[in-house]
Structure formats: C-alpha cells, structure tokens
Amino acid sequence: MRADMTDHSHLEELIARIALRDRAAFSALYRATSAKLFGICLRVLVDRAKAEEALQEVFLKIWNRADRYRVTGHSPMTWLITVARNHSIDRLRAEGPPTLDLDDVAPMAAPGPSPEASAIAAGEARRIGACLDELPEARANAVRGAYLDGQSYKDLAELHGVPLNTMKTWLRRSLLSLKECLSR
Amino acid sequence: MTDRPEDQMPDFESLAAEYALGLLDGQERSAFEAMLRRDLAAASALADWQARFAAMAEAEVEAVAPPARIETAIEAALFSEAGRPASIWDRVAFWRGVSALSSAVAVAAIGFALLPLVNPPGPVGPTTPPPDAAIPPGTILMTHLLPVEGSGLGLALFRQPNGTLQVRRVAGGPTPGRAQQVWLVLGDDTPPISLGLLGDEPQTTLDPAPEISARFGVGAAVAISDEPAGGSPTGAPTGPILAVGELVAL
Numbered sequence: 001m002r003a004d005m006t007d008h009s010h011l012e013e014l015i016a017r018i019a020l021r022d023r024a025a026f027s028a029l030y031r032a033t034s035a036k037l038f039g040i041c042l043r044v045l046v047d048r049a050k051a052e053e054a055l056q057e058v059f060l061k062i063w064n065r066a067d068r069y070r071v072t073g074h075s076p077m078t079w080l081i082t083v084a085r086n087h088s089i090d091r092l093r094a095e096g097p098p099t100l101d102l103d104d105v106a107p108m109a110a111p112g113p114s115p116e117a118s119a120i121a122a123g124e125a126r127r128i129g130a131c132l133d134e135l136p137e138a139r140a141n142a143v144r145g146a147y148l149d150g151q152s153y154k155d156l157a158e159l160h161g162v163p164l165n166t167m168k169t170w171l172r173r174s175l176l177s178l179k180e181c182l183s184r
Numbered sequence: 185m186t187d188r189p190e191d192q193m194p195d196f197e198s199l200a201a202e203y204a205l206g207l208l209d210g211q212e213r214s215a216f217e218a219m220l221r222r223d224l225a226a227a228s229a230l231a232d233w234q235a236r237f238a239a240m241a242e243a244e245v246e247a248v249a250p251p252a253r254i255e256t257a258i259e260a261a262l263f264s265e266a267g268r269p270a271s272i273w274d275r276v277a278f279w280r281g282v283s284a285l286s287s288a289v290a291v292a293a294i295g296f297a298l299l300p301l302v303n304p305p306g307p308v309g310p311t312t313p314p315p316d317a318a319i320p321p322g323t324i325l326m327t328h329l330l331p332v333e334g335s336g337l338g339l340a341l342f343r344q345p346n347g348t349l350q351v352r353r354v355a356g357g358p359t360p361g362r363a364q365q366v367w368l369v370l371g372d373d374t375p376p377i378s379l380g381l382l383g384d385e386p387q388t389t390l391d392p393a394p395e396i397s398a399r400f401g402v403g404a405a406v407a408i409s410d411e412p413a414g415g416s417p418t419g420a421p422t423g424p425i426l427a428v429g430e431l432v433a434l
Contacts, residue, residue: 052250081238182236
C-alpha cells in the first residue's frame with residue numbers, strides 16, 4: 001500500500017479541490033482511495049456486480065457532496081469509508097429508510113468537533129483493533145457483523161444462539177467496554 | 185429499555201454507537217435522529233463512533249482494485265456532454281445572453297449607468313482575462329446583473345475586500361415557490377460554482393468559503409439561475425439563466 005494513501009492533508013486538499021469541480025483532483029482521489037472503498041463495498045455486498053455499481057454511486061456522491069465534507073468535521077478517510085459503508089448497507093437493506101448522511105447529521109449551527117476532539121478521536125480510532133481484541137471474540141465479531149455485514153439484533157441473536165434481549169445487553173456492554181478501553 | 189446499562193455510559197453514547205452500527209430500528213431510530221439535530225453532544229458522540237468504526241474497517245478490510253471500466257463509467261456519468269445537466273451554460277450561449285443585454289430595455293429597466301459592463305469578450309479563450317488573477321488588496325469588485333430574456337430581474341453585486349458579497353435587487357423580485365441561485369462563472373473548463381441563494385428581502389449577503397472567494401477576479405462573471413425551492417439538486421445550474429454580469433473593479 002502506498003504511503004500517501006492515508007495522507008490526511010493530501011486527501012483533504014483533493015476533496016477541497018473537488019468541491020471546486022476540479023476533475024484532476026477527482027481522478028487523483030479515485031486513484032488513491034478506490035481500492036479501499038471497493039474493498040468496503042465488496043465486503044458489505046459480497047456480490048461483485050453489486051459492489052461495482054455501489055462504488056460508482058459512491059464516487060458520484062463524493063463528487064456531489066465534496067463541498068459539504070468540511071461540516072462533518074471528520075478526517076478524509078473516515079468520511080470516504082463512511083460514505084461507502086453507509087451506501088452499501090443501504091443497498092443491502094434496500095427496503096429500509098436510508099442512513100443519514102454525515103453532513104445531514106451535523107447540527108446546522110454546530111461548529112463541529114474541535115480540532116483537539118478530532119485528534120483524540122483519531123488516536124482512539126487507531127487503537128480500536130487492539131481494543132476489539134480485548135473483547136471476547138464472539139462479541140467483537142458481533143460488532144463487525146453489524147457494521148460490515150449489516151446484521152440486525154435479530155440476525156445477531158440467531159447467529160449467536162441467544163435471545164434477542166440477551167444479544168442487546170451483550171452488545172451494549174461490549175460497546176461500553178470498547179469505549180472504556182479506547183479512552184484509557 | 186430496562187436492559188440498557190446505565191451506570192457509566194450516558195444513554196446517548198450507547199445510542200450513538202448502536203446508530204453508527206445500524207442497529208437502531210423504527211421509533212428508537214427516529215428518536216435518535218431527532219436528538220442528533222438538536223443535541224450537539226449526541227451528534228459529536230456519533231461522529232466519534234463513526235470515526236472508530238471507519239478506522240476498524242480501514243484496518244481490517246482488504247483493498248481490492250476495481251476493474252478499470254468503473255472509473256470510465258463514473259467519468260462518463262459526470263463529465264460526458266450528454267450527461268451534463270449544465271449544457272445551457274455552454275459559453276457561447278452564455279455570452280449570447282450577455283450581448284442581448286445591451287438592449288435599451290434592459291438598461292432602462294435597471295436605471296444604472298452601465299459604463300464598463302456590456303462589453304462581451306468576443307470568442308471564448310485566451311482573450312478572456314484569467315479570473316484567477318490576484319485582485320489588489322482592498323479592491324471592491326462589482327457587477328450589475330442584467331435580466332436575460334425578460335426575466336425582469338436586475339441586481340447589483342458588490343464583493344468586499346474580505347470576500348463578503350452583497351447582492352441588491354434593483355428590479356424584479358423573488359419567484360414564489362422557486363429559488364434564485366447565484367453562481368460564479370469562471371470559464372469554459374470550469375462548471376459554475378454555487379455562491380448561495382437569494383433571499384426574499386431586497387438585499388442578500390453571501391459569504392463564500394475562502395477557497396471559492398479566492399477565485400473571484402476581474403473578468404469572471406456572476407449569474408442567477410431559476411432553480412427548484414431549496415436550490416439546484418445537482419450542484420450545477422438546472423434552470424434558465426435569469427441575470428448575468430461581468431465583474432469589474434470599482
């Protein structure tokens with residue numbers, strides 16, 4: 001993997017230029033991130049043809065929403081991955097209501113996360129792998145199953161052979177442990 | 185929810201994590217979405233969980249190179265002539281519109297002295313001054329936006345040295361149920377950049393982002409288009425041009 005692939009400020013600059021309708025910046029962003037985002041679409045949707053369609057739609061969304069990237073306060077890779085993951089999950093559950101876009105979620109008057117808060121979140125995020133490893137494996141996999149396979153509480157309960165409410169309690173406790181581990 | 189652990193994590197923390205994982209349904213989900221819109225702490229908790237789960241996916245999901253045809257298809261959808269919704273902004277038609285403005289009717293409707301304005305830069309291209317040319321500090325740019333094809337809409341626009349734009353209606357008014365959207369037009373190769381929507385009141389102040397503001401210069405043009413309420417859904421102009429004008433230094 002190329003070293004500049006996750007280069008925060010480089011990607012941020014490309015997104016800012018895309019907001020100004022710069023096609024060269026769009027091509028550069030595609031070259032730098034399409035393999036990772038295709039990996040995400042494929043992981044969620046499994047079917048290759050569906051993942052290819054989803055990737056196209058994800059990049060159309062990136063082109064059309066680049067001007068609103070900044071209001072999310074996210075790092076560029078967080079934004080890109082979340083757009084790809086949410087879009088793929090919405091396709092997977094075509095019948096449900098769509099997941100809110102990140103820029104819809106930011107309250108209108110909010111200044112966004114402070115740079116300090118973003119930095120803390122970014123540092124925490126890097127440790128999430130280690131913290132997931134501290135959970136019992138089945139519980140860490142339930143978190144992954146919900147995020148990357150679009151599994152509902154009902155799916156997870158069936159998969160793990162426990163009653164629905166037990167599954168909810170499990171998962172909420174796991175999230176609590178995760179947050180506690182991340183903030184250590 | 186009797187089974188929700190309440191001891192350490194504030195309720196919205198656990199809801200935010202569940203929401204980011206896509207685990208909330210129905211009423212719980214709509215209630216949390218309503219909370220997001222009014223509660224900064226909940227929105228910021230969600231942003232943190234989204235960043236954490238995205239980092240998990242970034243670390244754990246393998247990159248897979250997509251087939252080359254995908255990029256071709258994306259570029260065709262975005263940039264091909266057929267697919268471009270903004271073809272009316274083709275420069276020739278655009279400047280034909282500007283030329284049409286030199287009619288006495290348009291001038292009279294506005295009641296401004298139009299000294300440096302109606303001077304279409306002929307065929308497109310290198311003769312047009314580069315709009316990116318640096319503006320000397322302290323320069324106020326202005327234009328009279330003249331009505332196109334009987335729209336009756338006339339405006340004066342001033343760009344203050346700090347980048348703030350003041351747009352004043354001097355003829356015509358808002359169209360009920362429609363929006364009037366302001367665009368910066370730089371040239372052939374650059375699609376118009378949205379500067380915002382005109383308000384119903386006689387004067388609208390717009391404050392473009394610094395990277396957009398930096399692209400103002402003598403020779404660039406500003407235009408108003410008719411759009412659905414709330415503005416263009418595509419990010420490019422979709423309706424007819426109502427008024428245009430070229431920026432000059434004051």
